[in-house]
Amino acid sequence: MLDRRTAITALLAHRSRDLAIITGLGSATWDVASVGDHDRNFYLWGAMGGAAMVGLGLALARPDLRTAVVTGDGEMLMGLGSLATVGVQRPANLAIIVLDNGVYGETGMQPSHTRHAVDLAATARACGIDLVLDVAEPDELQRLAALLPGFDRTLFARVRITPDEPPRVLPTRDGVELKLRFRRAVGADRGEAS
Amino acid sequence: MREPTWDKEAEVAATPLPRSETGWPDQLFGVLKAKDIRQVGYVPDAGHSRLIELCAADADIRDVVLTTEEEGIGLAAGAWLGGQRAVLLMQSSGVGNCINMLSLTKNCRFPLVMLVTMRGEWAEFNPWQVPMGSIVEPALRLCDVLVSRADHADAVADTVEAAIELAFGGELAVAVLLSQRLIGRKVWVK
Numbered sequence: 001m002l003d004r005r006t007a008i009t010a011l012l013a014h015r016s017r018d019l020a021i022i023t024g025l026g027s028a029t030w031d032v033a034s035v036g037d038h039d040r041n042f043y044l045w046g047a048m049g050g051a052a053m054v055g056l057g058l059a060l061a062r063p064d065l066r067t068a069v070v071t072g073d074g075e076m077l078m079g080l081g082s083l084a085t086v087g088v089q090r091p092a093n094l095a096i097i098v099l100d101n102g103v104y105g106e107t108g109m110q111p112s113h114t115r116h117a118v119d120l121a122a123t124a125r126a127c128g129i130d131l132v133l134d135v136a137e138p139d140e141l142q143r144l145a146a147l148l149p150g151f152d153r154t155l156f157a158r159v160r161i162t163p164d165e166p167p168r169v170l171p172t173r174d175g176v177e178l179k180l181r182f183r184r185a186v187g188a189d190r191g192e193a194s
Numbered sequence: 195m196r197e198p199t200w201d202k203e204a205e206v207a208a209t210p211l212p213r214s215e216t217g218w219p220d221q222l223f224g225v226l227k228a229k230d231i232r233q234v235g236y237v238p239d240a241g242h243s244r245l246i247e248l249c250a251a252d253a254d255i256r257d258v259v260l261t262t263e264e265e266g267i268g269l270a271a272g273a274w275l276g277g278q279r280a281v282l283l284m285q286s287s288g289v290g291n292c293i294n295m296l297s298l299t300k301n302c303r304f305p306l307v308m309l310v311t312m313r314g315e316w317a318e319f320n321p322w323q324v325p326m327g328s329i330v331e332p333a334l335r336l337c338d339v340l341v342s343r344a345d346h347a348d349a350v351a352d353t354v355e356a357a358i359e360l361a362f363g364g365e366l367a368v369a370v371l372l373s374q375r376l377i378g379r380k381v382w383v384k
Binding site: 020022044045046047048049050051052053055056057058059060061062082084085088089175179182183186187188189190 | 232233301
């Protein structure tokens with residue numbers, strides 16, 4: 001098992017310019033923000049269960065970008081059906097990275113379903129995503145980090161992390177600001193004036 | 195073996211009414227094309243079946259089948275982040291599945307267009323459709339979704355066109371309710 005901040009830093013410290021990130025609410029948002037704020041980050045502070053679908057809509061709209069959804073096991077579980085929806089579309093430029101610590105960290109560390117028999121990597125495979133990484137060791141993390149700038153089919157990674165609570169790094173929670181700056185950063189604000 | 199109980203209501207509901215060919219789904223498709231809609235998220239629905247078929251056959255529209263309607267709220271937000279316009283097709287019962295996800299739309303002021311075929315109102319045979327169908331409009335309004343309604347085939351294209359202009363012009367959430375009367379009676383016994 002990996003330390004969550006070490007893992008997210010290894011994945012994002014040298015992110016490529018074309019990478020856009022959607023975060024699921026809670027710890028995944030704080031983790032991504034801890035590597036440094038970025039105008040191509042879109043953080044969810046709510047809408048639990050929606051991160052993968054926001055990523056899917058973006059990935060389909062923008063094949064010229066790579067979209068990575070970074071979320072936690074609890075958030076992914078609430079939107080489990082969205083893995084089936086992603087499995088039907090399978091955009092080549094979408095990665096879903098689940099930081100899986102087996103607990104609901106924001107609410108008092110109650111065990112999540114992944115502490116039991118539920119296996120999110122197997123679920124992703126069963127939904128038709130065939131590039132699935134199960135990351136628990138540093139060398140597997142390096143493999144995922146190396147894949148991120150160049151993957152060419154839908155990628156799902158379960159990253160096993162230790163259940164702890166590192167200091168929170170809070171990005172802005174103004175949704176309009178997050179939307180506008182993201183759209184400017186990817187040039188989506190042009191062409192809607194007509 | 196006992197004879198099945200004769201259900202008069204089922205038989206009455208099964209009698210197809212003579213209806214003229216309205217073509218409103220085809221007109222609606224024309225509006226989506228004219229307004230540059232590029233993603234259409236839907237949970238399969240009989241009232242939208244023709245429109246779904248047209249969208250799936252169009253090379254410039256990505257049809258995205260959803261497992262539950264709330265997925266579509268995220269999909270539409272993501273599409274807009276990337277600069278594309280999406281619309282969602284759903285039945286009235288699906289509106290209830292969207293409630294918490296609409297906080298994403300409201301907090302970020304995402305544009306949203308929901309085209310909702312109504313159940314649980316005009317000539318409904320199945321009472322299980324009524325509890326959600328009857329609160330669709332107030333529920334959407336509570337979520338700050340602007341609601342308009344088309345009761346007749348010749349009003350559909352105009353109403354949806356206006357809703358799309360409102361949504362993407364002002365980054366607002368808009369729903370158009372397509373009345374059950376427009377969809378017609380569901381044939382229960384074939």
